Amino acid sequence: MKINDAKRIVFKFGTNVLRNDEGEISLSRIYAFIEEISKLHKQGKEIIIITSGAVGLGAKRLNADSKESLSVKQACAAVGQCQLMSIYEDGFNKYSINTAQILLTEDDFSNRIKYLSLNNALNTLLELRVIPVINQNDTVSTAELSEAGNPLYGVSFSDNDKLSALVASKLDADLLVILSDINGLYDDNPKENPNAKLLSDIKEITPEIESYAHSASKGGRGGMRTKLEAAKVVTHSGGYVKIANGKEPQIIRRLFEGENLGTTFYPAEQLSQKRRWIAYATNITGQISVNNGAKKAITEENKSLLAIGITKVNGIFTRGDVISILDEENQEFARGIANYDSRDCKKIIGEHSDNIYDILGHKNYDAVVTKDNIAIL
Numbered sequence: 151m152k153i154n155d156a157k158r159i160v161f162k163f164g165t166n167v168l169r170n171d172e173g174e175i176s177l178s179r180i181y182a183f184i185e186e187i188s189k190l191h192k193q194g195k196e197i198i199i200i201t202s203g204a205v206g207l208g209a210k211r212l213n214a215d216s217k218e219s220l221s222v223k224q225a226c227a228a229v230g231q232c233q234l235m236s237i238y239e240d241g242f243n244k245y246s247i248n249t250a251q252i253l254l255t256e257d258d259f260s261n262r263i264k265y266l267s268l269n270n271a272l273n274t275l276l277e278l279r280v281i282p283v284i285n286q287n288d289t290v291s292t293a294e295l296s297e298a299g300n301p302l303y304g305v306s307f308s309d310n311d312k313l314s315a316l317v318a319s320k321l322d323a324d325l326l327v328i329l330s331d332i333n334g335l336y337d338d339n340p341k342e343n344p345n346a347k348l349l350s351d352i353k354e355i356t357p358e359i360e361s362y363a364h365s366a367s368k369g370g371r372g373g374m375r376t377k378l379e380a381a382k383v384v385t386h387s388g389g390y391v392k393i394a395n396g397k398e399p400q401i402i403r404r405l406f407e408g409e410n411l412g413t414t415f416y417p418a419e420q421l422s423q424k425r426r427w428i429a430y431a432t433n434i435t436g437q438i439s440v441n442n443g444a445k446k447a448i449t450e451e452n453k454s455l456l457a458i459g460i461t462k463v464n465g466i467f468t469r470g471d472v473i474s475i476l477d478e479e480n481q482e483f484a485r486g487i488a489n490y491d492s493r494d495c496k497k498i499i500g501e502h503s504d505n506i507y508d509i510l511g512h513k514n515y516d517a518v519v520t521k522d523n524i525a526i527l
Contacts, residue, residue, distance in 0.1 A: 153392065154406045156325035158196040158276070161187065162314035162380075165202040166331040167396035175207055177237065179397070183329075184241035186402035187281070191247055196276045198321065199238070199283045200314035204230035227288035238283045248280045253287035259316055260433040260472075269320050276321075286313055315380035319387035319426050326384045327405065328377055329396030334413030335374060337362055352415045355382055381415040383430045391415040421525060428485050429525035432472040436465030436492050438518070439476045448475070448484055449526055454517035455486065457498040457506065467492045469514065475524070484526045486519035 163183065170176040191197050205223055208230025209215065214222055235251045242249050252272075258264045275282050286309075311328065318326040338346040352359060355378060363375035381391040394401055394412030405411060421429060440448075444459025455475065467473055468491045475484040488495070494510055495518060501509060503516040 152408065153325060153390075154408065156195070156323075156390070158198075158321060158323045158325075159190070160198045160200060160314055160318040160321070160323045160326045161402075162200040162310060162326065162328045163202060163396060164310070164328070164330045165206055167329050168201070168203040169206060173206070174210065175203070175233075175237070180237055181241050182400070183396075183402060184238070184245070186400065188242065188245035188247055189403070190406065191279075191281065192245075197281045198272070198276070198317060198323070199281060200310050200317060201234060201238070201283060201285050202310045204234045204285055205288055206230065207233045224289045231285065231289070234285070235283060242281060248278075250275050250280050250282050252282050252284045253289075254284060254313065255287045255290060256433055259427075262427065265320070265427060272317070272321055284313070284317060286310055309376050311376040311380040312383070315383035316430060318384045318389055319430065322387065323384070323389050325389060326380065326391045327402075328380065328391065328393045329401065330377070330393065331395065331397055332374070332393075333395045333411070334393050335359070335362060335378070349413055350410060352381075352413060354418065355385070355415070382418075383426075385415050385418040386421050386429075387426055388417050388420040390417060424523075425525040428472055428487065428523065429527060432485070434474050434485070435471055436463070436467035436488075437474040437476055437482075438463055438488075438495065439478070439480070442478055445477045445483060448521075448524060452521055454521040455519040455524065456503055456516070457495075457501045457518050458503070460495065460499045460518065463492055463495045463499065465492060473519075475519070482527060484524055486525065487523035489515040489518055489520065 161183075168176060168180060170179075187197055187199070205226045208226030208228065211229050211233065212226060214226055217223070231253070239249050254268070258268055272282055314326055314328065317323075332340070333348055335349045335352065336346040337349060340346040340348075349359075349362075360378055363373070363378050377393055381393075384391045392405060392412050392414050394405060398404070398411065401411070438455070438460055439462035440455065440459045441461055444455060447453040447459065448455060461478075465473075467488055469488055471488050472485055473488050474482045475486060476482050490498070497509055498506055498518075506516070507513040
């Protein structure tokens with residue numbers, strides 16, 4: 151697929167792209183993005199924007215250190231979000247394009263009903279030719295609090311790279327464009343190794359490719375590691391991902407004119423909508439470890455997870471929660487919807503399915519996790 155053939159496109163702007171070298175908001179760059187996106191919109195393309203920058207803007211306005219405490223960060227986000235949205239609204243108004251502000255938390259994805267409702271709302275906005283401008287709701291998000299309180303807890307997203315991927319996946323977007331302050335994925339950290347090579351095309355995200363990721367850059371929360379995680383989500387949803395340097399002049403126009411810039415990730419084996427939600431969009435509150443026989447049955451034979459294959463249960467979860475499934479090396483290889491809560495799972499570890507009723511006094515299913523509710527990662 152040529153990039154210009156993409157019909158539904160998600161753009162993600164990182165914090166460092168939206169700021170100049172002095173840490174101030176770069177209005178000229180944002181308005182340049184808006185102008186180039188407006189041209190694509192007038193070509194009939196459906197556009198969604200995921201934007202960072204609210205916390206930084208608010209911190210600058212309040213003369214505060216957003217790293218001081220979570221509450222200060224939340225206050226900075228509340229102040230900065232107003233400024234950020236007014237910039238987008240003013241810019242797109244000049245091209246007679248309507249925008250809509252959407253602030254999301256991890257619960258909007260982990261809750262299946264909210265997840266489906268969000269899909270309907272976004273699709274309706276796109277049908278009305280509105281550009282949704284989306285950001286994580288840092289003012290009320292509980293992600294960091296939850297992670298701090300429970301080491302087993304995994305949130306659906308804690309940065310805008312993953313958020314952009316979840317939105318692109320949910321909307322079946324053709325393309326996710328992540329504009330950062332780096333040219334793309336290198337085989338080493340280019341800020342430390344001047345001989346690092348830019349990788350233009352990634353057909354599969356292998357462990358070797360993942361090893362090239364490095365941590366967040368100053369001022370941001372992501373880094374290449376979270377961008378690779380985002381690329382996994384989108385490519386397994388049938389979409390393409392382009393990571394490029396948003397500080398390059400006219401970067402959006404040049405990308406859509408076919409200039410070979412950045413790194414392109416190609417679609418991989420596609421998961422169903424339900425399995426995408428299980429694999430990527432839900433919060434994780436517990437883990438089940440299994441033996442190699444159970445892992446083989448799940449990954450190679452498309453079978454359900456039975457109690458007889460379970461070796462350990464960690465965390466507290468209820469029936470219907472999404473849990474991690476770990477192998478004998480303690481590596482997560484799948485996620486699934488639990489048919490039993492954690493207390494019951496601990497009672498039936500290693501037991502045959504025929505014994506479940508005798509042990510628990512009730513029996514929901516033969517399987518602890520049904521095969522249709524398992525997503526292999």
